[in-house]
Amino acid sequence: MCSGGTMYSGTVDWNCIIIFPSADMATSKLLNSSLRRIVFAFPTPTNCWIIEQDDGLTLVDCGTHFNHGTIFSIIKNYDKSLRRIIITHAHPDHAGSAARLALATGAVVYAHELDVPFLTGQASVADMPGTIGARLLHGSARALGMLDPPPVKHVEALKDNDKVAGLQVLHTPGHTPGSISLWSSDHKALFVGDNVRHWLTGIKLNFTWFSLKPQELQRSCERYREFPAELILLGHGAEHRTKTAVADLLD
Numbered sequence: 064m065c066s067g068g069t070m071y072s073g074t075v076d077w078n079c080i081i082i083f084p085s086a087d088m089a090t091s092k093l094l095n096s097s098l099r100r101i102v103f104a105f106p107t108p109t110n111c112w113i114i115e116q117d118d119g120l121t122l123v124d125c126g127t128h129f130n131h132g133t134i135f136s137i138i139k140n141y142d143k144s145l146r147r148i149i150i151t152h153a154h155p156d157h158a159g160s161a162a163r164l165a166l167a168t169g170a171v172v173y174a175h176e177l178d179v180p181f182l183t184g185q186a187s188v189a190d191m192p193g194t195i196g197a198r199l200l201h202g203s204a205r206a207l208g209m210l211d212p213p214p215v216k217h218v219e220a221l222k223d224n225d226k227v228a229g230l231q232v233l234h235t236p237g238h239t240p241g242s243i244s245l246w247s248s249d250h251k252a253l254f255v256g257d258n259v260r261h262w263l264t265g266i267k268l269n270f271t272w273f274s275l276k277p278q279e280l281q282r283s284c285e286r287y288r289e290f291p292a293e294l295i296l297l298g299h300g301a302e303h304r305t306k307t308a309v310a311d312l313l314d
Contacts, residue, residue: 088103088104088105089101089102089103089104089130089133090102090104091137094294094302095250096115097114097115097116097249097250098112098113098114098115098250098252099112099113099114099115099137100112100296100302101113101126101133101134101137103126103127103130103133106127106156107156107299108299108300109124109126109127109156109157109298109299110124110296110297110298110299110300111123111124111125111126111130111134111157112124112254112296113137113138113141114228114230114247115141115143116228116229118146118228119143119144119145119146119147120138120141120143120144120145120146120147121145121146121147121148121149121227121228121230122134122138122145122147122148122149122164122170123149123151123245123254123296124149124150124151124157124158124256124298125148125150125157125158125159125160125161125164126156126157126159126160127155127156127159127160128155128159128160128163128212128213129159129160130159130160131160131163131164131167134160134164135164135167135168138168144168144169144170145164145168145170146170146171146228147170147171147172147173147227147228148161148164148165148170148171148172148173149173149174149227149228149230149245150172150173150174150178150182150218151242151243151244151245151254151255151256151257151298152174152178152238152239152241152242152243152256152257153174153178153181153182153188153212153239153241154188154210154212154239154257154273155209155210155211155212156298157256157257157298158174158182158212158215159212159213161182161212161213161215162212162213162214162215162216163213165215165216165217166216171217171219172215172217172218172219173218173219173220173221173227174218174219174220174221174241174243175220175221175222175232175234175241175242175243176220176221176222176241177236177239177240177241178239178240178241178242179218179220179241181211181212181239181241182212182214182215182218183214183215183216183217183218184211184214187201187205187210187211188201188210188211188239188275189201189202189204189205189210189211191239191240191275192275192276193274193275193276194272194275194276194277196272197272197273197274197275197276198275199272200272200273201275221243222234229247229248229249230245230246230247230254231245231246231248232245233245233246233286234283235255235258235280235283235284235286236276236279236280236283237258237274237275237276237277237278237279237280237281237282237283237284238256238257238258238269238273238274238275238280239275240275242256242257242258242280242283243256244256244258244284244287246290246292250294251291251292251293251294252292252293252294252295252296253287253290253292253294253295253296253308253309254296255284255287255295255296255297255298256297256298257269257273257274257297257298257299258280258283258284259284259295259297259298259312260297260299260300261297261299261300261301265303265311265312266295266297266303266311266312267312268280268281268284268312268313284312284313285313287309287312287313288309288313290309292308292309293305293306293308294308295308295309295312
C-alpha cells in the first residue's frame with residue numbers, strides 16, 4: 064500500500080511513494096524489480112521512467128524544467144548513479160529537466176539525431192512543417208516561452224535500430240521529426256513517448272494538434288507490430304498491460 068500525505072523527506076517506500084515537493088506533485092510506483100514510473104501531476108500528468116541496470120540507472124524522459132529536483136531526490140535513494148537520460152521527443156514536458164540533471168549527475172543525454180537541435184537550442188520544433196493546427200499550437204507555445212526546453216550542452220545522437228542500455232531505438236516520427244520509441248525485451252515493453260494517448264475506448268495513436276504529422280505517425284507506429292509487447296508505457300497516463308498490447312492499439 065502507498066503511504067501518503069506527507070512532505071517528501073528523501074526516505075522512499077520502494078513499492079509506492081507519494082511526493083509533494085514545492086514545485087510539483089508527483090507519485091512514484093515500482094512496476095517491477097527494475098522499472099519505476101514517476102508521474103508529475105502538474106501542469107498535466109506526465110510520466111518518466113527509471114530503469115535499474117547492472118551499470119547504473121537509465122532515465123527515459125525527464126519532465127519539465129522544474130521537475131529535476133524530484134527526480135534527483137529519487138535517484139539519490141538508489142545505490143547506483145544515473146548514467147543515461149534518453150529523450151523520446153524534444154517537447155518541454157519530456158526534456159525539460161535534461162540539462163540540469165546532466166549537469167548535476169554527469170549522465171549522458173541521448174535523443175534521435177533529428178530532435179538533437181531542438182534540445183541544444185539550435186532550432187525549434189515551431190519551425191518544422193506540419194498540419195496548420197500543429198503549427199499554430201507550437202508557434203503560440205514558443206511565443207509564450209513554453210515550447211523550447213532549456214538547452215543541453217551535449218546530446219548523443221541516436222539513429223534507428225541503435226541500442227542504448229539494452230533498449231532498441233525505433234525511429235517513429237510524426238509527433239516530432241525525431242520522435243523515438245524504445246523496445247525493452249527484458250520487460251516486453253514499448254516506451255512510446257507521446258505517440259500514444261488514452262481515449263474513452265482505450266489507447267489510441269496521438270492525432271491531436273501536438274503531433275506535427277499525424278499520417279507519418281500512423282505509418283511509423285505500424286512498426287510496433289514487430290514486437291511482442293505486453294506493456295505499453297505512454298508519455299501521459301497509465302501503462303497499458305495486456306498480452307495483446309500492440310493489437311489493442313493498432314487494430
